[in-house]
Amino acid sequence: MGFNSDRHFVDERFAILFAPGTYTGIDIEVGYYVQLAGLGAKAGDVVFKDCERGPFVEALNKHHIVGGRPGLSLDTFWRAAENFRTEATQGQLWAVSQAAPLRRVDIAGPLLLHDNGAQASGGHLANARVAGPVDFGSQQQWLARSVEFGGGVTLGAWSMVFTDCTGRVPEPSAGAADAPAVTVDAAPALTVEKPFVALRPDGRFELRVPAPRQRRAEGPAAAAAAAAGPLGPDLEGADDDVRGFERVFVARAGEMAGAAAARINAALAEGKDVVLSPGVYHLEAPVVVSRPNQVVLGLGLATLVAPPTGEPCLRVAARTPGVRVAGLMLEASVIPPAEERGFTATLLEWGEEEEEGPEGAAAATPRRRTGQQREEGNNPFEAVATFFSSVLAPAVGQPGAEARGATKDPGDPGNPGVLTDVFARVGGSNPDRRVATDVMVRLHAGHLYGDNLWLWRADHVALRAGEAPNFPPLDYHQVVLGECPCATGLEVCGDDVTLHGLAVEHTQGDQVVWRGERGEVQFYQSELPYEADAAFGRGGHAGYRVAPGVARHRAAGVGVYSNFRDHEVPVAAAVRHEGGRPGVVFENAFTVLLNNKGLIRSVVNGRGGPAAEKGKPVRLRLGEEEGGCCVS
Structure with a gap:
């Protein structure tokens, strides 16, 4: 289900969803276009234990030596894992690059964000608790947002950013040619967690929408909020807005040929929320x-x-x-x-x-x-x-x-989009x-x-039928002027x-x-x-x-x-x-x-x-x- 780079541009999409419970002996690689997610209201409602790796991502093409290391993680894009606890004996391996978030997770052991030093260009870790050490290794850059660090941190290559993090957060540093910059924002004005689907004990689904966590304030109130320090992860969801699926439209790509936007927009016009099941939706009009x-x-x-x-x-x-x-x-x-x-x-x-400002003045985006x-x-x-x-x-x-x-449009500071x-x-x-x-x-x-x-x-893009790569030995077609x-x-x-x-x-x-x-x-x-x-x-x-x-x-x-x-x-x-x-x-x-x-x-x-x-x-x-x- 997407274990190597041959699936880089496939059309299949998968969600692997785990009902609340404890799962033993499961090691599962999260491949291209795969989201692995627990269905608990709390991150700890789904537990992986008595396993070596649990959900994981390793480097691709490890039979090749690149820069003295087996494989590469520069192309481990377009995948996700969220909302579970892992007690894997080898810890959590998540050797990814862009568009591969790891969020709302409780990691009982270490977290490795690289695979034996294979080059990587991540990444995003959000709303997480890590009891063991975190090793960024060969990561060029990374953002950790609302993470509790229980163990030490081994930094990566160029730039590490820590926003709203607690525990053993590294000290800020300007970095050097051979050392990463460390940016720390302990008290951001706003953080908002991702909505997610959960399964109730009676077998019905619900949509949970986390409330914004805000520090927006002026003057002494702002100073007091900053002095209070980071909020860290929210793995319990006590303040979530919980919505039953009777007001949710579940879209299925295979049932909407030629009318995907019309079907989705009809549900939105009724005031429903929309959950898009895995698939590729070719739209005839905007949603x-x-x-x-x-x-x-x-x-x-x-x-x-x-x-x-x-x-x-x-x-x-x-x-x-x-x-x-x-x-x-x-x-x-x-x-x-x-x-x-x-x-x-x-x-x-x-x-x-x-269109225009007061008295006909040109506005900012004509x-x-x-x-x-x-x-x-x-x-x-x-x-x-x-x-x-x-x-x-x-x-x-x-x-x-x-x-x-x-x-x-000023938006609503109390209710952001x-x-x-x-x-x-x-x-x-x-x-x-x-x-x-x-x-x-x-x-x-x-x-x-x-x-x-x-x-x-x-x-780089997919090859046409019978087409050879234009810059061998690189795979795929490398984009040239005008494409x-x-x-x-x-x-x-x-x-x-x-x-x-x-x-x-x-x-x-x-x-x-x-x-x-x-x-x-x-x-x-x-x-x-x-x-x-x-x-x-x-x-x-x-x-x-x-x-x-x-x-x-x-x-x-x-x-x-x-x-x-x-x-x-x-x-x-x-x-x-x-x-x-x-x-x-x-x-x-x-x-x-x-x-x-x-x-x-x-x-x-x-x-x-x-x-x-x-x-x-x-x-x-x-x-x-x-x-x-x-x-x-």
């Missing part, structure tokens, strides 16, 4: 959530394939607080060119784009032509450069947040390399919270948006554009596009951009990497904030040359760098500043 507090939960990495119109897989209506979207994969389709559709194509749209709009044969990176110059330059003269406040384990991709499983979107995810509403997002423009176009992974227009665990990779323009005020990111990982040519550098693109005019923003544990396979591509800065302000802060920002050509010349706004030595992170030091943009 639309328009009522407060509704839940759309995917099981077994349920996958929504975007409509062929360029509209998103999922749209959350404006001014709809408390919506939860969790456990979903979002995939791009082949769509019409921009001049035919006349709007920005996305995979997820939360809220509505502003209607615009998209990065896909270009004449046939033009360089895609030149086209994207034009797109961004037209979008970002006017922002300098636009009204500030105060002037725009009346037109923006939440995205958990949402993974988007442009290219991959579809052998048609014309699949496209402009922006994978756009967040217009305020007071949103995200926990574990991976937004991936493919660097799987996408300008940006994430665009944030709303204020007060918090993300814990964000990875955005390989888009043809800025990977992230952040326009809203008071945004916060704990943990960011990004690779720039492999196939880029010099036009990417000339366009001034960055791995993370805070738009001009933003006064307050904070991002911690920010890593941007380069691996320019085909061309020399000098990139001015990994992170950019033109006209930087003191309220825009980057903590433990760094860049790494992974391999091949080109280089990133600086870390933030021309400071730090260049990253010229393979595998050696280049970091900014405490107190460095550039143009008023604080770096700590």
Whole structure:
């Protein structure tokens, strides 16, 4: 069921669900597109014991020696395990990379996040208790959120972020070329756990929606909340909102051919929550959530394939607080060119784009032509450069947040919208390399919270029938110029948006554009596009951009990497904030040359760098500043 890389781009999806009870002698590998989950109201209601490994993920292709180690964990994507206790004698092995969360688990022994040092690029551990030691080993970077560490911690390679963690949490550190940075946020303003399905003693299912845990406060109250320290994991669920399945629509992909969106939207219009059973849902129109507090939960990495119109897989209506979207994969389709559709194509749209501000002033995100709009044969990176110059330059003269406040959707600070384990991709499983979107995810509403997002423009895709790899000995087809176009992974227009665990990779323009005020990111990982040519550098693109005019923003544990396979591509800065302000802060920002050509010349706004030595992170030091943009 997905034990090796041959299943990298299959269409099967699986959820392995365990009723409350104790399971002995079970060792089960969690493969591609598999979610293993307990069905208890408490994490301890499902127990694996008298076994060696319980649920586990090991490195792939261990018959190959890579970097002196057997196998690789760089491709152990798209899988999940949650809501159980393990007493496995060898501890918990979870040697994964992106889009492979381990959450709501109680681990009685050690936790190994690598397999004998095989290279790995994770990862996300959330709402967990680990009694034994935790070994990050060969992990390049990792986020631990709301984790209780009972034993010691062996750090990984480049960047380790600890948010709302208790116990034996490592001390903060700025890191070095041969030592990881350690970022610690002991008292985040907000954490929200993922909704999940549980089984009642009478055999009926229920949907449990954890309550937000907030520290949002000003003045002395904020100081008192911070002084109280981290909250740590919630494995009991005492404050969950428990909803019976009589108000839940369970979607089944095999029963919805040609009408998936219509069936799902009919249930949402009735006010029901939606649980998507494992499968691939080819949408004829967007799924639309328009009522407060509704839940759309995917099981077994349920996958929504975007409509062929360029509209998103999922749209959350404006001014709809408390919506939860969790456990979903979002995939791009082949769509019409921009001049035919006349709007920005996305995979997820939360809220509505502003049309105009007070007294007709232009708002922060005007209607615009998209990065896909270009004449046939033009360089895609030149086209994207034009797109961004037209979008970002006017922002300098636009009204500030105060002037725009009346037109923006502020969200509800007491009832935030939440995205958990949402993974988007442009290219991959579809052998048609014309699949496209402009922006994978756009967040217009305020007071949103995200926990574990991976937004991936493919660097490699499935082979067509009879096709050989174009860059042997690498498997699959490696993406080249013009294939799987996408300008940006994430665009944030709303204020007060918090993300814990964000990875955005390989888009043809800025990977992230952040326009809203008071945004916060704990943990960011990004690779720039492999196939880029010099036009990417000339366009001034960055791995993370805070738009001009933003006064307050904070991002911690920010890593941007380069691996320019085909061309020399000098990139001015990994992170950019033109006209930087003191309220825009980057903590433990760094860049790494992974391999091949080109280089990133600086870390933030021309400071730090260049990253010229393979595998050696280049970091900014405490107190460095550039143009008023604080770096700590």
